[in-house]
Amino acid sequence: MPEHRLETLEPQELTLTPVPDKSLKSRIESYTIPFRELITYYRCAMMEVETKFRVLSEEFSLQYDRNPIETVKTRLKSVDSIANKLISRELPLTVESIEKNLNDVAGVRIICSFPSDIYAISDAFLRQDDITLIERKDYIRAPKPNGYRSLHLIVETPIFLHDKKKLMKVEVQFRTIAMDWWASLEHKIRYKKDVEIPSAVARELLDCANEAARLDSRMEQLQKYIVPKYE
């Protein structure tokens, strides 16, 4: 490129100067840095909630000599899933929109032994004074028409940063091993797939969900004979 001396340039020539790489970089950063920051906050909130369940698990084991929490799983929604959800709801693709409209960027799944454990653990969690319940969906007492069972809570939890406290939303799903078994396999078979599932397959899936619920309730009856209730 020919070298221009500033004093010889006319004003219109100045506007033709190509955008230097540096400004493109800063434009990209102005989008990505707040997004990465937000995802980090969600990760921190998820860790806070995970720790609360690990503490409850330790304490229940100590008090009752039985651990009602089988597994704690965590997941952060992928960038693609976040974008797809916003696009499908015709919402803006901005950091503000993610925070305002999506409740499940940070997810924690608690797999319990018996259905009653779900209520014991979720009540103990909700009694903690830094946890605010935003929404509760009980798909155990009222299963979805396809047979899906789980207790879903959307909660707000504080995260403490070096200079501020921030409230973040986390989705917590509670399931028994049987509910999780069904949901995981059903997810693979049909959930979110664009193809229409034949009604015979849908009926069979529903039947499997009901069967799993019956087994859960039989196992619950059995454990009542030998294991003390949480009080």
Ligand code: 0O2
């Ligand atoms: P993923 O991949 O697990 O994250 P919301 O999504 O919360 O804004 P909605 O539909 O009212 O809106 O939420 P709901 O009913 O509370 O369900 C959200 C999550 O529950 C899903 O997240 C699934 O994890 C699970 N879920 C709900 N229904 C079913 C179902 O029929 N089968 C299975 N296997 N899982 C289910 P995502 O974001 O859809 O998926």
